[in-house]
Amino acid sequence: MEILETAFMQRALLAALLVGITAPAIGVYLVQRRQALLGDGIGHVAMTGVGLGFLLSTSPIWTAAVVSVLGAVTMELIRAYGRTRGDIALAMLFYGGMAGGVLLVNLSDGGSTANLSSFLFGSLSAVSDADLLAISLLAGFVVLVSVGLRRQLFAISQDEEFARVTGLPVQALNLLIAVTAAVTVSVAMRVVGLLLVSALMVVPVAAAQQVSRSFRATFALAVGIGVAVTLGGTTASYYRDLPPGATIVLLAIGVFVALTAVAAPLARRRARAADADATCATPLAGGVPAQR
Template sequence: MIMEFLEPAFMQRALLAAVLVGITAPAVGIFLVQRRQALMGDGIGHVAMTGVGLGFLLNSSPVWMATLVAVAGAVLMELIRTYGRTRGDLALALLFYGGMAGGVMLIQVGGGSNANLLSYLFGSLSTVSEEDVTAIAVLAAFVLLVTFGLRRQLFAVSQDEEFARVTGLPVRALNLLVAVTAAVTVTVAMRVVGLLLVSALMVVPVAAAQQLTRSFRATFVLSVVIGTAVTLTGTITTYYQDLPPGSLIVLLAIGVFIVLTVLAAPLARRRARAAEAAAAACDARVPLTRRPSDDVTV
């Protein structure tokens, strides 16, 4: 049967989680790329590992615990970025590495296994539970509400903070909201692509879309389409082939980026020639004016 992958309950949960991740990750990633913070998701993923460990240690939901810890870590990262002048990089490094090391330690202390650890580091669609799907759906709804409802304000802050401040936007609050939304997205995606690969799914579809688009709206829409396509394709492929889902999804996204880059090269050259032709035509229509120095004889 062509659609036999829809029959198992675990695949239904996996596909739903994949769709939600494919939409939310690029929806947040576009603002991180605009702010030149493409690796922020990777740092948050390291911190979220401590939340996963606390979930095992306290016998509670690792997804919700990871969300709380990731949000706290993202807020701290934003505050360090804003106020940490000379030693900000060192503080962020300690936060990232400490979060990952603490998470691994807590998982072992809490009775988790290496299989549990790997499933959160690299994703494991076959172990997505109904509780995980519920948590992912609630968190994804929050992410989409923020990224769609406040996209103009978030774009303004991501593009130029000084201009946004002059126009009266609450820049500090919006920056913190971007950080919190990124943290929530990391925990949404960790069951699908894993904490170590989630940053790629937030950034690569956006970079791929930028090869063909020029406006923010077009980039937003195309990056979400690419993200959804690669997560669904990767999820379905792993049903038939024994492949790691997170790695496959990220490699598919990189493949799309390479293909669009190759296809965009002739388009870019055509646009460059058109711009040169328009500039030449404009110069031809502008009359030459005499400069005062032309009348001066030496």
């Protein structure tokens, strides 16, 4: 295939595959916790890490990962202990992170609008061998946490108080989810972009929830959708010269719409079946169950 003959597309497709796995894998917990926009906030903070990478002439992925983790921990602590002014503190953190990133990129020798745009919206040709190594290592961490600790993470996502009663380290697990989300943002920014990464964490999960009836099925289907749209969007971007991040997110939204359209009649059919079963089980006056 032509698309596999070029080295930069081989790297881009492999990076897209890793992003398609990791973003929904941690996103399923964020959606369960009603923190769907956490990835968007972390993406703003990660901009400072990108700018720092340019300023220090090092890999922006690693500096973005460090800054994102620090920002995510701060967000979680504000969420846990913040009171009436917590929303203002978060807003200052988000906008300060974005402003700091733009300033640092412009202060650096290698900074430019084009370089900044590739991190904001993704770029197929921007994934280098060093980037791919960093993405692979960080993705391995995300998969290890999201799959290896799925029972514990699901428990605190469902009911923190019950999880605390059962003896789980709730605060430590909450911080771990925040850190893992931050690492995922760093993994995905080369392919999807910092401004769109949150959509890839949320939309495949929301799409999977339309047709799945258990957490395990939702997890598996969301990851499958994530892989399909990232690989599909990357391929379409190559052949049609489209921005990869926007293409991937629009494909994910298209899958959500399609599954929603399929799920609606299925839900009505299940409801009618349930009503029919309830009617058949209703006893008559003589105490004999009604027959069909």
